[in-house]
Amino acid sequence: MTIQHLVQNDETGGYFMGAFFGKKFVMVSSLLTVSVLAACNNSSSDPVDSGDSNSDEPLNIQMFAGLYNELPEMDNAFWSEWQEQTNTELDIEWVPSGDLDTKMDLVLASGDLPEVLSSPNVRPPLVNAIKNGAFWELSDFLGDYSDYPNLKNNLAEDWQKYLSVDGELYGLPRSRSRMDIGIKIRKDWLDELDIPVPTTIDEYQDALKQIVEEDPADSNTLGLIGHGTIVADGTDAFAAAFGAMDPYFTDEDGLVPKQLTPMYTDMVEWFSELYDEGLLAQEFSVMKLTQAEELYKSGRAASYARSVWWDKEYEDAISRTQPDPEIVNLALEGPGGVSVNLATGVSGGYFISKKVPEEKVVKILDYLEHTASEEITDLAYYGIEGVHHEVVDGQKVLNEQGVHEINTTSKGAGVLAYAKWGKVESASGSKEYNDNKKQQVEHFDEIGTIDPMTGLHSDIWLTEWAKHVNEWETMVTRVIVGQVSIDEYKDYIDSINESPRMMEAFAELGDEYRIFNQ
Numbered sequence: 001m002t003i004q005h006l007v008q009n010d011e012t013g014g015y016f017m018g019a020f021f022g023k024k025f026v027m028v029s030s031l032l033t034v035s036v037l038a039a040c041n042n043s044s045s046d047p048v049d050s051g052d053s054n055s056d057e058p059l060n061i062q063m064f065a066g067l068y069n070e071l072p073e074m075d076n077a078f079w080s081e082w083q084e085q086t087n088t089e090l091d092i093e094w095v096p097s098g099d100l101d102t103k104m105d106l107v108l109a110s111g112d113l114p115e116v117l118s119s120p121n122v123r124p125p126l127v128n129a130i131k132n133g134a135f136w137e138l139s140d141f142l143g144d145y146s147d148y149p150n151l152k153n154n155l156a157e158d159w160q161k162y163l164s165v166d167g168e169l170y171g172l173p174r175s176r177s178r179m180d181i182g183i184k185i186r187k188d189w190l191d192e193l194d195i196p197v198p199t200t201i202d203e204y205q206d207a208l209k210q211i212v213e214e215d216p217a218d219s220n221t222l223g224l225i226g227h228g229t230i231v232a233d234g235t236d237a238f239a240a241a242f243g244a245m246d247p248y249f250t251d252e253d254g255l256v257p258k259q260l261t262p263m264y265t266d267m268v269e270w271f272s273e274l275y276d277e278g279l280l281a282q283e284f285s286v287m288k289l290t291q292a293e294e295l296y297k298s299g300r301a302a303s304y305a306r307s308v309w310w311d312k313e314y315e316d317a318i319s320r321t322q323p324d325p326e327i328v329n330l331a332l333e334g335p336g337g338v339s340v341n342l343a344t345g346v347s348g349g350y351f352i353s354k355k356v357p358e359e360k361v362v363k364i365l366d367y368l369e370h371t372a373s374e375e376i377t378d379l380a381y382y383g384i385e386g387v388h389h390e391v392v393d394g395q396k397v398l399n400e401q402g403v404h405e406i407n408t409t410s411k412g413a414g415v416l417a418y419a420k421w422g423k424v425e426s427a428s429g430s431k432e433y434n435d436n437k438k439q440q441v442e443h444f445d446e447i448g449t450i451d452p453m454t455g456l457h458s459d460i461w462l463t464e465w466a467k468h469v470n471e472w473e474t475m476v477t478r479v480i481v482g483q484v485s486i487d488e489y490k491d492y493i494d495s496i497n498e499s500p501r502m503m504e505a506f507a508e509l510g511d512e513y514r515i516f517n518q
Contacts, residue, residue: 059363060089064107065118067094068408078383078405082413085379086370090413098288108134113353116364118412120174120348122163124462130165131459135351136361137168148365150372154417156345161516162455163349171349172368172415177422178342179444181237182308182329189216189302191326201241201270201334204303208279211302217322222301223279227287229473230271230480231280234305236341236451242267243336245449247513254506255513257453257461259472260497263336265490272480285477299325308441312426312433313403329441340448344455345418371414380411381419381427395431403428420445456512461505468496 071094072079083090093114095103104119108129117135119126129135145152155175163171183204190197190207193214198204208223215221226232236258239245244263248256258264274280281287281301296304297317311327318325332339350368352361370376381396382389388402398406406427416422424441425434475492478484496502 056087058083058087058089059367060091061116061364061367062114063090063092063116063118063413064104064114065092065094065412066100066120066409067096068412072405072409076405077387077401078379078410081384082376082379082410085376086367086414088367092413094409096290098290113355115353115356115360117351117353118174118348119351122171122348122457124466126351127165127457127462130170130351134354135170136354136356137170138172138352138365139169141361141365142169148369150369150417151415154372154374154377155415156418159344159346162344162346164455165457171351172365172372173346174348174350174412175345175372175416175418175422176343176347177418177420177424178345179420179441179448180307180343180347180423181233181305181341182311182441182444183234183237183303183305183332183339184296184311184314184327184329185303186211186216187326187328188324192216197328198330199333201332201339204330204332205270205274205277205279208274208302209277212279217299217301219300222281222295224274224303225281225287225292225295225301226284226305227289227292228285229476230268230284231305232289232292233307237305237339238271238334239264239267240337240341240449241332241334241339242270243334245341245451246337247452249510250503250506252503252507253510254503255452255456255509256497256506257465257509258451260493265486265493266335268476268479268489269486272482272486275480276482280480285481308424308437309422309426311437312429316428329444331444331447337449338447340444342445342448342450343423344450350415368415372417374417376414377417377419380406380414380416381422382406389427393431395434396427397430398428452513453509455516456509458505458508458512460501460508464499464502464505472496 074083074090074092079090100120101123104117104123105125107113107117108125111134113134142148142151151172155173156178159173159175160169163169163173185198185204185207187197189195189211193210193216195207195210196203198207212221212223224231226234229235231238236245239258242263244258244261244267246263248258248261248263250256271280275282275284281292281295292304293306295301297314299318299322308329311329315325315327330339352364356364371380382398383402383406385391385396388406389396389398391397421434421438424438426437429437475484475489479486479489497506
C-alpha cells in the first residue's frame with residue numbers, strides 16, 4: 001500500500017475515578033471488570049430517583065466534571081448564584097484534569113455512572129460506552145428544538161455532528177471558541193536578548209536555543225515545556241505546522257489518522273532535535289499538567305502551549321518574581337502549514353446516563369438549555385457585578401473574588417452560548433489588554449486547521465488503535481529521547497499502516513469522512 005497526501009481542507013472538523021452520589025470522591029478500583037453494557041441492563045430495574053415532582057423545588061443533578069483550578073466551594077457567591085438562577089442543587093464530583101481520562105475510563109468500565117457526565121472530548125472509551133447503551137439518545141427529546149431556543153440559536157454551527165455516534169445524538173456541547181490553544185513565548189525575554197519574534201519553526205528553534213543559553217531566569221531556564229505525549233495541548237498545533245492536520249489519504253481513498261502520517265513522523269523527528277539540543281524539557285514524558293503549568297507560572301520556561309486566555313493569569317503569576325513579563329502566541333510557518341490548530345466550537349459534551357428516568361431527562365435538558373442562554377453564559381464568564389467584577393471603560397473586569405471563584409472550572413457545569421473570543425479574552429484583563437490580545441490572534445481563525453478525524457468513530461479504528469496506542473506513545477518518547485532511531489520508528493509506523501485490519505480501518509474512516517463533510 002502506498003500513501004499520498006491529496007488535499008488540504010481548513011474547514012473540516014474527532015475524533016472517566018470514583019463512586020458517585022456523595023460529597024467525597026472514592027476511587028474506583030482498577031480491578032473493576034463489570035461491563036458498561038451489563039450496568040445498563042441492570043439500570044432499568046434500579047433507576048436513579050428523579051426527586052420531588054414539585055417543579056418549584058430545585059432540581060438535584062449528580063454530575064462528573066473536570067477540575068482545572070482549586071476545588072470550588074459550592075456555597076460560594078458564584079455557585080450559589082448559578083444554582084439559584086438555574087433552580088438546581090448540583091452534586092458535582094470534581095476530578096483533577098491530570099487524572100480525568102484515567103478516572104473517566106474507570107467509571108465507564110464500572111458502570112457506576114453519574115446522572116450527567118461532562119467530558120472535554122469524545123474519546124474511544126466514551127464512544128464504546130455510548131455504543132453499548134450507557135447514555136440516552138437525545139433526538140426524540142429535543143425534537144425540532146422549539147422548546148429549546150438557546151440550543152437552537154446560541155451554539156456553534158453543526159454542533160450535533162460532533163456529539164453524534166452512528167448518526168444519533170448523545171450529548172449537548174461544552175461550548176468553547178474555535179480559537180483556543182496558543183504556542184506561547186516570553187516576548188519580554190525576546191526583547192531583552194534582542195531576538196525577533198519567531199515566525200517560522202526554524203526561527204522558533206533558534207530563539208529557544210538563545211534563551212536557554214542566555215538563561216534570563218537565572219535558574220537554568222527551560223525552553224519548551226510539555227507533558228504527556230510530547231507537549232499535550234500544543235502537540236496538534238505543532239503538528240499543523242508539519243501538515244499533519246490536513247486530510248491524508250491512501251491510494252484507495254482511506255483516511256489515515258494524523259499520528260500515522262509521514263508529516264507527524266517529521267514532527268516527531270523535529271522534537272527529537274529539540275530534545276537533543278536541550279530545548280525540550282527533559283522530563284516531558286512524565287511531567288503532569290499541573291507541574292508544567294507551575295514551571296511556566298514561576299518564570300522558569302520560555303515557551304508553553306495552553307489556551308490563549310491563560311496569558312494574563314500567567315503574566316500576573318510570573319510578575320511576582322520577575323518584572324514586566326509579556327506573553328505572545330505564535331503562528332509558526334513550518335514545512336507543511338502554520339502552527340495553529342482550531343477547535344470546532346464544541347469541546348466535548350454533557351452525556352445523560354441511561355440510569356436517569358425519562359421524566360428527569362427532560363428536566364436535565366431544561367437545565368442545560370437554560371445554561372446555553374446569554375445570561376447564564378455571562379454569569380459563567382464574569383459572575384455578579386459588584387461581587388465578582390466591576391465595569392471599567394465598558395469592559396467587565398474581575399476583581400480579587402472574581403479571579404478566585406470564576407475560572408475554567410466554573411464554566412464546566414453548563415452548555416454556555418458560543419463565544420468567538422471565549423478562550424482568548426481574560427476576564428481579569430482590562431479592555432485595552434483584551435483588545436490587544438484579540439488583535440494578536442484574530443488571524444488564527446482564518447489560518448488554523450481542524451483535525452479531520454474530529455467526529456469520526458470507526459469501529460474498526462477504535463478496536464485496532466486500542467491495540468497500538470500505548471506502544472505508539474512509548475515509541476514516540478523513545479525516538480525523542482534518542483533510544484530509537486527515526487528509521488526504526490518509520491518502520492514501526494509502516495508495519496501498523498500495512499496491516500490488513502488497519503487498512504480496513506482507513507477505508508472505513510475515509511467513508512465516514514466523506515459522509516461527515518458532505
